[in-house]
Amino acid sequence: MIGNFHGILKSLAVIFLLPLFWSCQKARESDETSPQGPPNVIFVLADQWRAQAMGYAGDENIITPNIDRLAQESLVFQNAVAVVPVCAPWRASFMTGQYPLTNGLFYNDKPLPTEAVTMGKLFKEAGYQTGYIGKWHLNGHERGEDPFSGRNKPVPRERRQGFDYWKVREVTHDYTNSYYFDENDEKQFWEGYDVFPQTDSAISYIRQNKETPFLLFLSWGPPHDPYFSAPKEYRDMYDASRLQLRGNVPESLQDSAQNVLAGYYAHCTAMDKALGDLLEVVEKEGLADNTVFVFTSDHGDMLMSKGVLKKQRPWDESIMVPLLIRxxxxxxxxxxxxxxPINTPDLLPTLLGICGLEVPESMEGEDFSAVLLEGRELDNEAALITLPVPFHEWQFMNGGREYRGVRTRKYTFVRDLLGPWLLYDNEQDPYQQHNLVDMPQFSQLGDYLDGLLQKRLKETGDEFLPADAYMEKWGYLYDRNDSLRHENYLEINR
Incomplete structure (x- = not known):
C-alpha cells in the first residue's frame, strides 16, 4: 500500500512539474533541418550532478521529467567524462578547450589567465550577444589572502572572458541567501532559492535577445552540498527510507546515504522544474529549432558510494557527468x-563546430561536430582523467593522491605515483567493486590500457610529476593544510 502511494505521489509530481510546452506536439515534430542564421546557444551547467542520478539514465528514485523529456530529443552522451572531477579545473578546461596543466587551473580558487582564448570571447567575436548568470569560479584570489576570500568579491570586467550580460557570484553554496554582482559590480540579491530567480533572469535575457544570435551560460550552484537546503516542497517529494542505493554503498552507511540522497534529489528535482521553465520559453518564443541547448555538470558526487562523499576520486560516481545536446x-x-567517451576539453571545440565557428589552435580538445552531425560515433577510444593536486576534502591527509587514468566505454585504468592502481571492467562490474589491476590474467589488458594512457599523456605534455612540482611551476600556494601528508601516504592509502 505504501509503495502504491509512493508511486502515486511520484506520478503527481511528474504531472505538476512537467511544463505545458512539452505538449506542443506540432512544435516538437517540426521537420525543419536548415534553420536560418547562426544558432543561439544556451548552456546550462549544474554543479556536482552525477551522471547516474537521472531518470533517463535508469535511476528510478529521482523525479526529473523535464530533463528526461529533453533527453528524448537530444544527443545523449553515455560516457561524458570530467577531465578533473572538481569545480574550477573543469570550468577552465571547458572554457578554453585545454587540459588543466596547459591553462594552469588544476586546483580550486586559482585564476584563469585574463588573456585566455575562451568561449565568451569567441562567440562575442562572431557577433553573438553573450550572457553569464550564476556561479563563475574562475577568478581566484590574491596571493597570500585567505583561499576563499575571492569568492565574495566581484569579478573585474576585464576578467569576465568575453561575457557582457553579467549576474555572477564567484562561488556560494548558500542557495537561499544568495547574492551576485552585476555588470557595474553592484551587489544584488536573488530572492528565495537562487536557482529559480537565476532561471527567471535567463528567461528575460532570452526574450530580450531573441532577434539576434546569443550565447547564454546559466550556471547553477546545486545539487552541490549542502544537501538539505532545497525548498521544502521538493524535499517533501522524497522519503529517504524508500530510496534504493547503488550497490557499492557500505551497509553501515546506508541510512546516512539515504538521507543525503533524499536532499540531493530534492535539489535535482527543483532544478528540473527550472529547466522546464527555461525550455518552455525557448519553445514559446519560436527559438527551439535554431538553438543549441546543452545541459551538463562539472563533475559528480560519490554520495556514500565506497563510503565517501563528493568528488576528485577516479570512480564513476565522481568522474561521469550527464551531457545532453539538443x-x-x-x-x-x-x-x-x-x-x-567525450572529455571536458572536447566540449567547446565540438560546440564551436556545431555552430559553424572556427576552432582556434589554442584548443587541445577534439572537434567531434562533423561526426555528430553525420549521425556517426566519435571514434574516440578513451577519455583522460587526472588529478595533478588533491586538495580540500580529499587532501593528502584524507587519502588524496595524484593520479592519471583513462576511461573507455568498457574499462577504467588508473595509475598513481607508485604505478598501476585501479583496473575495472565497468560492464561486468558497474559498481567498481573488483580491482583487477594485480590479477595476472588481466595483465595484458592492463598493459593495453596503460598504453592508451601513456599516449594521452604524451599528447598533452603531461609528465605526471608529484603535486609539488606543478604548484611550484605555477607559483601557487597550498590552501590551509592541503600540503600536509604522511611520508608514505601512497602506501598507507593503497
Missing part, C-alpha cells in the same frame, strides 16, 4: 545515444 534544426528532435 539542436532540432540539424540533429532532429529524437534521442540518439553516443557511446564513445
Amino acid at each position: 539542436y532540432p534544426g540539424k540533429l532532429q528532435r529524437k534521442r540518439r545515444d553516443v557511446w564513445d
